[in-house]
Amino acid sequence: MDKTNSRKSARSALEPRQGAQAIRRALAVLRILAAGREDGVPLAEVVRTTGLTRPTVHRIVHVLIEEGIVERHGRSGRYAIGNQVPELALARPRPSRLLVAANPSLQRASTEIGDTLFLTVRTGNDTLCVDRRIGIYPIQVLSIEVGARRPLGVSSAGVAILAAMPAPDARKIVAANEKRFAAYRTDVATVLGQVTAARRLGYGMREIGLVQGTKSISTWIKTPDGQPAAAMTVSAVRTRLGPRREQEVVEILLREARSIEQAIHG
Amino acid sequence: MDKTNSRKSARSALEPRQGAQAIRRALAVLRILAAGREDGVPLAEVVRTTGLTRPTVHRIVHVLIEEGIVERHGRSGRYAIGNQVPELALARPRPSRLLVAANPSLQRASTEIGDTLFLTVRTGNDTLCVDRRIGIYPIQVLSIEVGARRPLGVSSAGVAILAAMPAPDARKIVAANEKRFAAYRTDVATVLGQVTAARRLGYGMREIGLVQGTKSISTWIKTPDGQPAAAMTVSAVRTRLGPRREQEVVEILLREARSIEQAIHG
DNA sequence: GCGTTCTTGTCCATATTATGGACAAGACAA
DNA sequence: TTGTCTTGTCCATAATATGGACAAGAACGC
Numbered sequence: 001m002d003k004t005n006s007r008k009s010a011r012s013a014l015e016p017r018q019g020a021q022a023i024r025r026a027l028a029v030l031r032i033l034a035a036g037r038e039d040g041v042p043l044a045e046v047v048r049t050t051g052l053t054r055p056t057v058h059r060i061v062h063v064l065i066e067e068g069i070v071e072r073h074g075r076s077g078r079y080a081i082g083n084q085v086p087e088l089a090l091a092r093p094r095p096s097r098l099l100v101a102a103n104p105s106l107q108r109a110s111t112e113i114g115d116t117l118f119l120t121v122r123t124g125n126d127t128l129c130v131d132r133r134i135g136i137y138p139i140q141v142l143s144i145e146v147g148a149r150r151p152l153g154v155s156s157a158g159v160a161i162l163a164a165m166p167a168p169d170a171r172k173i174v175a176a177n178e179k180r181f182a183a184y185r186t187d188v189a190t191v192l193g194q195v196t197a198a199r200r201l202g203y204g205m206r207e208i209g210l211v212q213g214t215k216s217i218s219t220w221i222k223t224p225d226g227q228p229a230a231a232m233t234v235s236a237v238r239t240r241l242g243p244r245r246e247q248e249v250v251e252i253l254l255r256e257a258r259s260i261e262q263a264i265h266g
Numbered sequence: 267m268d269k270t271n272s273r274k275s276a277r278s279a280l281e282p283r284q285g286a287q288a289i290r291r292a293l294a295v296l297r298i299l300a301a302g303r304e305d306g307v308p309l310a311e312v313v314r315t316t317g318l319t320r321p322t323v324h325r326i327v328h329v330l331i332e333e334g335i336v337e338r339h340g341r342s343g344r345y346a347i348g349n350q351v352p353e354l355a356l357a358r359p360r361p362s363r364l365l366v367a368a369n370p371s372l373q374r375a376s377t378e379i380g381d382t383l384f385l386t387v388r389t390g391n392d393t394l395c396v397d398r399r400i401g402i403y404p405i406q407v408l409s410i411e412v413g414a415r416r417p418l419g420v421s422s423a424g425v426a427i428l429a430a431m432p433a434p435d436a437r438k439i440v441a442a443n444e445k446r447f448a449a450y451r452t453d454v455a456t457v458l459g460q461v462t463a464a465r466r467l468g469y470g471m472r473e474i475g476l477v478q479g480t481k482s483i484s485t486w487i488k489t490p491d492g493q494p495a496a497a498m499t500v501s502a503v504r505t506r507l508g509p510r511r512e513q514e515v516v517e518i519l520l521r522e523a524r525s526i527e528q529a530i531h532g
Numbered sequence: 533g534c535g536t537t538c539t540t541g542t543c544c545a546t547a548t549t550a551t552g553g554a555c556a557a558g559a560c561a562a
Numbered sequence: 563t564t565g566t567c568t569t570g571t572c573c574a575t576a577a578t579a580t581g582g583a584c585a586a587g588a589a590c591g592c
Contacts, residue, residue, distance in 0.1 A: 019579055020329035022288040022550065027333050034357040043569060053552050058570065063286035067293050068390065077569075081357040087389045089355035090396070090413035091300040091347040123353045124334065130356070147356035285550055288579065309540060319581050324541065343540075539588070549578065559568070 025052060026060050031124060033070060033081050035149040040073055040080030049180050098230060099131060101263035102221075105256035106133050106232075112252050115236040116140045120157035120218075122229060125173050126150060127158040130230075141235040143211045151177040153191035154184040157231035160204030160218035162195045164228035170195055184210065203250055204231065207238070215241045219253040221260050232257055291318060292326050297390060299336060299347050301415040306339055306346030315446050364496060365397060367529035368487075371522035372399050372498075378518050381502040382406045386423035386484075388495060391439050392416060393424040396496075407501040409477045416476075417443035419457035420450040423497035426470030426484035428461045430494035436461055450476065469516055470497065473504070481507045485519040487526050498523055 028050050033041055043061065047054050061079050064070035068084035102119055110117045110133035119131035129148040134140050144155075152158040152173050162170040174191050181187050198204040204218035218233040234241075234249050241249065294316050299307055309327065313320045327345050330336035334350035368385055376383045380401035386393045395414040400406050410421075418424040418439050428436040440457050447453050464470040470484035484499040500507075500515050507515065 017325070017329055017332055019325050020288060020292075021578065022286060023292045023326065023329055024333065026286075026289045026292070027335065030354060034354045037357050038359055044567085054569080055552055055571080056550080059283070059285050059550080060289065062570095063283055063289055066283055067290065069293065081354060083358065083362065084389060085351065086355035086358055086360070086362070087387070087394055087396075088296060088300045088347060089352035090394060091303050091415065092349065092352055092413075093304055094352070096349065096352070121353070123350060128353055128356060130353075147358075149357065287549065310538085320540080321542080321581055322579080325579080328541095534592090535590105536592105537588100537590085540586085542585075543583090544581105546580085547578100548580075549576105551573105551575085551577075553574105554572090556571075557569085560566090562563105562565085 022060075025050070025056065026064065028052075029057060029060050030064070030069070030081070030085075031126065031149075033079055035126065035151075036078065036080055037147060037149070038080060040071075040076070040078035042076075042078050046079065051179065096130075098260075098264065102131065102230075102232075102260045105260045105263070106131060109133075109232070109234075109252050109256045110135050113234055113249055115234050115240065115249075116142060118144060118157065118233040118235065120155070120161075120231045120233060122152065122161050123149075125152050125176050127152055127155055127161065127231070129157075137236070137240070139237055139240070141209070141211060141214050141237070144235070150184070151180040153177055153195070154181065154186055155210060155233075156204040156206040156216035156218040157233045158204075159191070159194045159198050159206070160220045160231040160233075161228045162191075163198035163204060164220035164222060167199075203253065204233075205246075209235060209238075211235075213238055217241065217246060217249055217253065219250070219257040221257045221264075224261075224265055230260075232260070288326075291316070291322065292330065294318075295323060295326050296330070296335070296347070296351075297392065299345055301392065301417075302344065302346055303413060303415070304346060306337075306342070306344035308342075308344050312345065317445065362396075364526075364530065368397065368496075368498075368526045371526045371529070372397060375399075375498070375500075375518050375522045376401050379500055379515055381500050381506065381515075382408060384410060384423065384499040384501065386421070386427075386497045386499060388418065388427050389415075391418050391442050393418055393421055393427065393497070395423075403502070403506070405503055405506070407475070407477060407480050407503070410501070416450070417446040419443055419461070420447065420452055421476060421499075422470040422472040422482035422484040423499045424470075425457070425460045425464050425472070426486045426497040426499075427494045428457075429464035429470060430486035430488060433465075469519065470499075471512075475501060475504075477501075479504055483507065483512060483515055483519065485516070485523040487523045487530075489527075490531055496526075498526070 029046055032046050032049050047057050061070055065072060069082050071080050071082040106117060106119060114135035114137040116135060117133040118129055120127045120129050126149050129144055129146055132146055152162055174188055178188050206216045209216045214235050215238040216233055216235045218231045220228045221230040223229045232253050295312055298312050298315050313323050327336055331338060335348050337346050337348040372383060372385060376399035380403040382401060383399040384395055385397035386395050392415050395410055395412050398412055418428055440454055444454050472482045475482045480501055481504040482499055482501045484497045486494045487496040489495045498519050
C-alpha cells in the first residue's frame, strides 16, 4: 500500500518475502487484538491502528473467528485473542529460556529492592510484560500485569529497549507506532526525546509513569548478538524514588541485567 | 481446491466465509507444526499432511518465520511453532476456564485411582493434552506430555471425543485426518470401529495404547451445548487394568466427568 | 567417482484470490 | 427528525497468491 519497496525483485537481506500479504495482515490484526487482552478491541480501533480498510479487517477477523483464533465478546462486540492461540502455544516448552535465565536475578533484585519488579520483552513493535515480582514494601504498583502489551515507547521499559538499539532502528519502530501513541497521550517527538535521554543515562526512566503518581526505572537486557530483547523495570510511587534511591535501584538493576545476559549465553 | 461448495453464494450457517484462503492455509500449516512440538516438522511432512503444494507451504512457512510465528531449527531444518505464539497467548487469562473447572476433579480422581491421569481437549481436528496428574502407584505412564497434539482418533481420548459427537460429524473429522493416520499405524476403518465400540460402551478404550504395553480408558466431557470438548484419561500398564479394575476406574472417571460438566456450567 | 532418491528452495506466467469503494443498517444522542 | 457513531455486506476489479517446472543440495549405495 504505502510501504512500496517495489521496483524490481531485490530480495536482499531483510524483510521482503512476498506473496503473503493477507497472512501478514492477519498477523498485524492479531497483534493489535493481543494488546486488548481479555477485553479485546473494537473493530474500528483495529482499522485505525493497522491502517487497513474496514472490509479487509472485518473479513480477516471473521475468518479468524471461524478458525477459533479470535473470539468475539457477547455484549461488547469486541474482538479478542481466541483460545486456540494458547493451544498452539503449548507446542513450545514452558517456561521460556529467558524466564528461566532471569528467574534468579528477579528473585534477588526483588528482595533487595522491595518494590514491584517487571520483566518485559520486545515482541515486534510492542513491549510485553512476561513476569512480575511483588516486593515487601507495603505500597506496590500492580497495574501492569503479565500479558500487558504496549507499543514500544510508551512505557519506561519500551524506552529502555529503544535506547539500546541503533538509533535508526528505534526511529523506524517509533514511526511505525505513531498511530497508536494517541491512546497513551504521547507522540513521536516525546518518545524520541525520552529515548535519547535514556541512551545518555544508560537506563530508561519515566518521572510520570503510565499510572498516575508513579515513577519507573528500566534497564535493558541484550541477547548475545547485541540486540535488546528485554527490560527489567522497577515501578514505585514517585516519592519513594528520589535521586539517591534511584541510583541504588539503578545499580542493582544494571548488575542483574548483566547477570541475565550471562545466563542467556550459557 | 477440492472442497468446492461453490455454486452460488449460499453463505448459510456453517463455515463458508471466503476471501481468506491464504490465512486459512497458514493456520492449517501452523496446526501441523504444533503437532511437532519443540522438535518441529520437516517441510515435506507439512506438504503431505496439509495437501498443499510445496511452493505454497514453503512461502507460508517462510513468511511466518519473518513474522516470528514460526522458527526453524538449526541443524535439522525442521519448522516449529515460534516464540511469538506464546506471546500472543499471554493476552488470554491463564489458566483457562476448563482447567479451573477440572482441577478438583482431577485431584480427586488422581488420588483415588493412583495411575496417570490426563485431561485432553479437542481443538479442531486434534486432541491436545492440557493437564497431567501423576498418581502414587510406582509404575506411571508418562510418555504423553502436556502439549501433546494428535489427530482425533488415534488416542483413546480422541476416540472418546469422537464417540460423543454425532456420527456424521465424527466421520467427517476422521476423513479429514486420513492422511495423518499412517504415522500412527492406524487407518480410517480402524478408528471408526473403535469409535463405534466406545459409543456402545459409554467410554473410550484402547487395549493397546500408543505406548507399547499400556492400556488407556477415557471418558468424554461435554460443554453445556452438548458438544464434547474434552476427555479424561487413565493410562497404565496393561496388566494393571483388568476387567474388574477397569470397571472401578470407569466409574470414577464417569463421576468426575459429570462433575466437571457441572463446574463448567456454573 | 556417478547415479538414485530424498530433501528444500526458486521462478514467473497465470487465473484465482483478496481487495476496498460504495452502500446499508443498527445504536445511541441531541 | 437528523447526525454521528459503530459494524456488516456487495461485487467489479486489480493485485495477489498460486503451483508447474526447474534447480540445487544432502545422503546413500555401489
